[in-house]
Amino acid sequence: MTSEIKVKVTLDENRIPEKLTWTARDGGVEAEESKAVLLSIWDHKAKETMRIDLWTKDMPVDEMKQFFHQTLVAMTDTFQRATGDEKMAATMKDFCDYFAEKLELIK
Numbered sequence: 001m002t003s004e005i006k007v008k009v010t011l012d013e014n015r016i017p018e019k020l021t022w023t024a025r026d027g028g029v030e031a032e033e034s035k036a037v038l039l040s041i042w043d044h045k046a047k048e049t050m051r052i053d054l055w056t057k058d059m060p061v062d063e064m065k066q067f068f069h070q071t072l073v074a075m076t077d078t079f080q081r082a083t084g085d086e087k088m089a090a091t092m093k094d095f096c097d098y099f100a101e102k103l104e105l106i107k
Helices: 061-083 086-102
Strands: 006-011 017-024 029-034 036-043 048-055
Touching: 017 036, 017 048, 036 061, 061 086
Parallel strands: none
Antiparallel strands: 006 017, 017 029, 036 048
């Protein structure tokens, strides 16, 4: 069995992303529009992370800050589940709280 996730990037004349859509049929997602995507892929041979970071030119800065905060929180949760390192996960959570406070994301 295989599963596929697709990201489609529509570019303007200067090759700047104008529109991002993603499809994950197994998850019930079909050509959903997005304003940003961060993709990290682990290259186990080179022992390094390859990245694709894209956002549309009309992505609002306040939403980008919120997107980063939520991504950091999700990465913290994933780190804890993947490694079982409770102490570092707590440190990462503290940073996420600090990040949100400094960006005034917490109302």
